[in-house]
Structures are given as structure tokens and as C-alpha cells.
Amino acid sequence: MEYFLQQLINGITLGSIYGLIAIGYTMVYGIIGMINFAHGDIFMVGSFIALIMIIALGLTAGSAIAVVILSLLLVLVLAMVLTSAWGWSVERIAYRPLRGSFRLAPLITAIGMSIILQNFVQIAQGARVKPLQPIITGGYTVMDSNGFAVQVSNIQILIIMTTVILMVAFSLLISRTSLGRAQRACEQDRRMASLLGIDVDRTISLTFVMGAALAAVAGLMYLLYYGVIDFFIGFVAGVKAFTAAVLGGIGSLPGAMLGGLLLGLIETFWSGYFSVEYKDVAAFSILAIVLIFLPSGLLGRPEVEKV
Amino acid sequence: MAARTEHSVAASFKDAAIAAVIALALFGPLVGLRTEVTTGGLFLSQRWGDVAIAVAVVFVGRLLLNVFVFKTDRPATNLFSGMKLSAGALARIGPVFGPLMLGLALTLPFILLYGAPSQSRYYIDLGILVLTYVMLGWGLNIVVGMAGLLDLGYVAFYAVGAYSYALLAINFGWSFWLCLPLAGVLAGLWGITLGFPVLRLRGDYLAIVTLAFGEIIRIVLLNWYEFTGGPNGLNNIPRPSFFGLEFDRSPEGFAATFGLEFAAIHRIIFLYYLILALALLTAFVTVRVRRLPVGRAWEALREDEIACRSLGINTTTTKLTAFAMGAMFGGFAGSFFATRQGFISPESFTFIESAVILAIVVLGGLGSQIGVVIAAIVLIGGFEIFRDFAEYRMLVFGLAMVLIMVWRPRGLISTRKPTIALGKAKAIGGELVGEGRG
Numbered sequence: 212m213e214y215f216l217q218q219l220i221n222g223i224t225l226g227s228i229y230g231l232i233a234i235g236y237t238m239v240y241g242i243i244g245m246i247n248f249a250h251g252d253i254f255m256v257g258s259f260i261a262l263i264m265i266i267a268l269g270l271t272a273g274s275a276i277a278v279v280i281l282s283l284l285l286v287l288v289l290a291m292v293l294t295s296a297w298g299w300s301v302e303r304i305a306y307r308p309l310r311g312s313f314r315l316a317p318l319i320t321a322i323g324m325s326i327i328l329q330n331f332v333q334i335a336q337g338a339r340v341k342p343l344q345p346i347i348t349g350g351y352t353v354m355d356s357n358g359f360a361v362q363v364s365n366i367q368i369l370i371i372m373t374t375v376i377l378m379v380a381f382s383l384l385i386s387r388t389s390l391g392r393a394q395r396a397c398e399q400d401r402r403m404a405s406l407l408g409i410d411v412d413r414t415i416s417l418t419f420v421m422g423a424a425l426a427a428v429a430g431l432m433y434l435l436y437y438g439v440i441d442f443f444i445g446f447v448a449g450v451k452a453f454t455a456a457v458l459g460g461i462g463s464l465p466g467a468m469l470g471g472l473l474l475g476l477i478e479t480f481w482s483g484y485f486s487v488e489y490k491d492v493a494a495f496s497i498l499a500i501v502l503i504f505l506p507s508g509l510l511g512r513p514e515v516e517k518v
Numbered sequence: 519m520a521a522r523t524e525h526s527v528a529a530s531f532k533d534a535a536i537a538a539v540i541a542l543a544l545f546g547p548l549v550g551l552r553t554e555v556t557t558g559g560l561f562l563s564q565r566w567g568d569v570a571i572a573v574a575v576v577f578v579g580r581l582l583l584n585v586f587v588f589k590t591d592r593p594a595t596n597l598f599s600g601m602k603l604s605a606g607a608l609a610r611i612g613p614v615f616g617p618l619m620l621g622l623a624l625t626l627p628f629i630l631l632y633g634a635p636s637q638s639r640y641y642i643d644l645g646i647l648v649l650t651y652v653m654l655g656w657g658l659n660i661v662v663g664m665a666g667l668l669d670l671g672y673v674a675f676y677a678v679g680a681y682s683y684a685l686l687a688i689n690f691g692w693s694f695w696l697c698l699p700l701a702g703v704l705a706g707l708w709g710i711t712l713g714f715p716v717l718r719l720r721g722d723y724l725a726i727v728t729l730a731f732g733e734i735i736r737i738v739l740l741n742w743y744e745f746t747g748g749p750n751g752l753n754n755i756p757r758p759s760f761f762g763l764e765f766d767r768s769p770e771g772f773a774a775t776f777g778l779e780f781a782a783i784h785r786i787i788f789l790y791y792l793i794l795a796l797a798l799l800t801a802f803v804t805v806r807v808r809r810l811p812v813g814r815a816w817e818a819l820r821e822d823e824i825a826c827r828s829l830g831i832n833t834t835t836t837k838l839t840a841f842a843m844g845a846m847f848g849g850f851a852g853s854f855f856a857t858r859q860g861f862i863s864p865e866s867f868t869f870i871e872s873a874v875i876l877a878i879v880v881l882g883g884l885g886s887q888i889g890v891v892i893a894a895i896v897l898i899g900g901f902e903i904f905r906d907f908a909e910y911r912m913l914v915f916g917l918a919m920v921l922i923m924v925w926r927p928r929g930l931i932s933t934r935k936p937t938i939a940l941g942k943a944k945a946i947g948g949e950l951v952g953e954g955r956g
Contacts (some may be wrong), residue, residue, distance in 0.1 A: 240722070242932070246725065248949075259553075260546060260547050260548065262553060262560075262856050263548070263551050263562065266549070266560050266561065266562050267562060270934050293543055293544075293547060294538060297544060298545055299540075300544060304920070305920050305924070308924045309923065309924065312927040312928075313928055315662075315880050315884070316923050316927040317883065318880075319876070319880045319919060319923050320919065320924065321871045321922040322919065323877070323916045323917070323918075324879065324916065324920060324921030325916075326913075326915060326916030326919070327913060327916035327917060328911040329678045329912075330910075330912040331548075331915065332548065334910065335549045335552065336552055336553055337552065337554075337584075339557075340555075341553050341555060341560060342555070342560070344559060361597075426611050434623055446869070450869075453726060454726060457722070457723060461723075463723065488737070488741040489731060491736065491737055491739065492737050495731075495734050496734070498726070498727070498730055499730065499731075502715075502723055502727060503715050503718070506719055506720070507723070511746070518792065
């Protein structure tokens, strides 16, 4: 029971990170119907920018608590802004010229962009892994019995809280603001939306900016949680987050979060109870099984096809 | 007119300045501050000179593009439009180009042997590499280009073929010629195994499941130590023999039997012709199968699945045959890869391989056989040219993928001839062809 509880906490933490990245995939898919393969690498870029900012600010575990909180907020904002610039540029350079063209073309440019980002960061920042000393330490013991203590670390609380706050803010943004309305309109019918005076290009750009900003948050969380990053983390995280988005039903925002959480839990429990080596196999197999029975994911709307 | 020009120059400058500011935001932190790992932890080294260069390049590049291409009445690219091949010209070149390439491919080793003996080994090796990708591209073309099923895990079948040959040859000592068809059959069976669960899936759901399948195969190969050797891979895979004659110095060897002086290059040339034959087999079978009912069913499936069903085509078997046939050729190529390298490990079968093969198919023009050849030569050959800049060549590779795609979204060869037509067959533009919705 204690072991189960501990795995549950770890799984939710991991799932939150996946969910944040998955939202970027699902939003882009919803609005222009393409797989943004470079999104995982945007997450990686966000993680690197956060790392650079943390070192530049000289943040360590020894700093006063108020300083740590303020600096992390500053790092978060800077990372979100700068990563958004990357997301925007990738869309502008590689996807916008292909708008309305053949469907596989943006997929190939997305793969190309992913290769470019990975190798750019490798050249600019070096291929070695970057270890960061833990900044947020400590935690609480939730339960202690039979000599097994169930722990929630402060960083886990921070990750889960941030994710919840962002999800609420994000849902409000989509459901209440004019930008959210424009996005939903573009999702339903891009041509009709543009006839009604919505700047479709701008809306799509902002979608990429928002997706990149959330990926930057995930990047910072990943950095603080694992403490080690390199230029290749984007690929694995990207594939997992994409899997999460598809599992939840691609194009659906709650689906992305649900898919992320499920994937995080599956992975953690599989590594906890069976084997670490095959955790990805378990995750991918469950994806395949879910899709056999629910071909459009857990919360996805089945595609209605008109002839 | 003059006012307009002035205005456009001012606008160009403003636009380039904005681009430079964005470039500063992009490159400032990532290029300007480099994280260095030391024993005392991480610290930052500063390289603002590089940032200045990058920003200047973006500013000048954007300005030149604006002045000569975007914001002008007479874009400089118009100068080249006369050089663009029209459909008519292509149709005239088309029938000549294929045989010409074939002739070149057939004679290449001898041209190199007599033309540039010192470099020949390197270039023949490069030829083998390009041909391997051509073959993989043709194999994937069946699945993506003809049947319109987006497969992101093609490398899995390549891996199955390679490991099938390696394990059969190492454990049972079976010869290459026996293992080759077996590897193809095994890969084909895996294709069907993958095909079954994904039959109901469409488009991007299919894409992610195939990607996941590719990763599953790789992870299993990586972790099943007793069987596959895990990350260490498999060593000492037998080299192919010339129908029983080994390429060695022995009196029964290839060189002695044919009265030639022993040379290591014989094996390389043999491998070259082997992969050429395998690739041509792939092309031949594809072209022939296209004319069969099943081939036409593939193309119908690509264009419109619902219409396909309404006309009584069994989409299940149609999809499965496409998967199986594509996988089989992937398996052949895998066996060849194993016997050529003599060593395989899961490292060789990562997602990036699938991505490169898919890029070759899409850049070449979906469904176009000759397009695949051109794309493979451009991408793989180009990749080799940059071997001296090892650090930068993947970066350039990615850039090339993006630029070619933006330049020609339909691929290099985008016109196609219908396989079957009433009256005279007429080449049509790629924009009229269905797009692999899956």
C-alpha cells in the first residue's frame, strides 16, 4: 500500500510534465491538423534556456527562500518568453509557407526542424549532459508504516501545483477570451473563421506561442525534478507526450492532460512493479490496445466523414 | 514608381531589423552563454561575438531576401523561372532519364575502377549506401506513396530483416541466399502483425502506432541480451559468398576460380551489384504490382477509402498486402545491411532512420520511383559531402530537408501518370493526387 502510494505520487508528477507537453501537440493538431514533431525539441530548448538563466542568476539550494521563489519566477517567465520566440519562429519558417499544401509536407519540415534544433543545441551548448545541483530540497512524509515512508518532495508539490494552476488558467483562456474563441473557430472551420474577420495566421502563430510557453514550463520542471538534461531529451519526451495526446484523443485539451497522467502512471507503475527496461514497451502497448477499442482516443470525438 | 521603391526599401530595412531582434532573442541565451561542465559544477562562458555574427547574418540575409525576392515587383527568382522544367520537357526527359541512371548505376564500379582507382573503394561504398536507401525508399513508397498509409516505424522491418539474417547465419550457419528470402518473409509477417491492430486507425493515429511499434522493436532488441546481444549487438555476421565462392585468398575462392588476382575490392563490387539487384527487384515488382488489381486497389485506397469500400474493395486485405510487401522489401534491405556491415546493434535502427527514409520518399515525390532515387542521391550523397564538418552535417541535413520541402512541397517529381486510363494516359500534377490520409 505504501509502495503503491509512493508510485502514485511519482506517477502523477511525471504525468503532469507529459501533460504540459502534450497540450502543445494537441492544440497544434486541433488547429492545423499536423503533427508538430519539433515540439519535443522546443521543450528541450526551454529546458536549456531555463538552465542558462538559473546559472546566470547564481541560484543554488543555499539561497534564501524568498530569493529562490522570486528567481524561479523570473526564470520561468524568461524561459517562457524566449521559448515562445523559438516556437513562433519554427512555425513562421517551416510551417507557414506550407499552409494549405500537401499534408505530409509540414510533417517532413517538422522532422527537419527537430533535427535542426537538436543539432543546434548540441553545437551551441555541447553534447555532454548538464547536471544541475538540486535547488529545491526537502519534502514531507505523508505516511510511515512498516519502516517504509511515503514521501512527497517539495519539488513534486511545486510541479503538481503549477500544472493545476496552468491548466485552470489555460482552460479559462480557451473558453472565455476572444483569443480562445478565435482558436476554437479556426479549429472548426478555418475558411469560415477568416471570412468572419479572424486573423487565422495570427491565431495559429499564437497557438504555437502558447504551446511553446507550456513546453518551457515543462522544461523547467523537468530540469528541477531530474537535475540532468542534454540535447536529446526532447525526442523521448516528445514521443511520450505525443503518445499521451493520442491516448487522450488528439485535439482534445482535457484528453491531453488525462493521457499525460495515464501515461505517467503506467510508466511509473510498470517500472515499480515489473521492469524498468520495458516501461516504454508497456506504455506503447497500452496505447495500441486503447486505440484498437477506441480508435479516436479516450476523449476524442470520432471523425465524421462526409462523402 | 520611385516612391514605391523607396517605400519598399524602407519597409525592407524595418522588416530585416525586426528579424534581427528576433534572432537576438533566439540566439542570445543559447549561443551567447554556453554551459560548461566542470568539477565545481556548471558555469557559463560568454560568446557574444558569435551572437553578433548570427544576428548580422540574419539581418543581411533577410534584407537581401526582401530587396530581391519578397518586396519587389520583379523578384530575382523570376530570372530562374525560365530554367524551370515544364511538364512537357519533363515528359520528354522522363523516359530517357530512367535508363540513363540505370546505365550509370550498372557501370559505376568499372568507371570508378578505371577513372579514379585510389578513390574507388570509398565511392563504391557510398554507392552501396545510396542504393540501400533507394531500396528502402522504394519499399516504403509502397506503403506511403501507393497505399497512402503513413508509416513512421519502417525501420522496424529493416531491423527484423537484419537480425533475422544475423541470427540464422550465426546460430545455424545458413547461407545468405537461404536467409534472404526467410528474412523477407519474417519481416513481411511482422508487417501483417503490425497491420492487424492498426487496420481501423486512420491518419495520425496510424502514424503514432507505427512509430511506437518501431520503438518497441528497438527496445526489445536492446534489452533481450540472451537472444540479440543487447546494446553490444551481434558480431561476426558471415559475409556473403559469390554463390558459394568465398571472397578470400584460398584456391577455391572467387579470385582463384576466375583467374583473377585477389583484391579486397571484389567483395565491395559484389556487394554493390547485390544491392543494385535487390533494389531493381523492388522497383520491378512495384511497377508490375501497380498494374495488378491489388496495386490499383492500393492507389484507390490512397485516393478515397470510403469510395474504395463502396466499390467492393476489401480494404483489410488491401492494407495488409501493402504493409506486408513494404515490410518484406525492408527485410531484404535489412539482411543486406547485416551482411555488408558484419556487425549490427540497435543503434542502427533508431527513429531517425525511419524519418530519413520517409523524408526520401516525400522529398522525391510520393509514389514516384525516380523521385526516390534523386532524393536519396541528394540527401545521402549530400550528407557525405559534409563529412569533413562532422559537427555541422546533421544541422545542414535538417536545413536541407526544410528548404527542399518549402521549395517544392509536392516533392521533386510531382507529376504522375495514372496507372490505368481510358484512352491515352496523361501525366497529372501532384496537386490532383490524393495525399496519404491513411
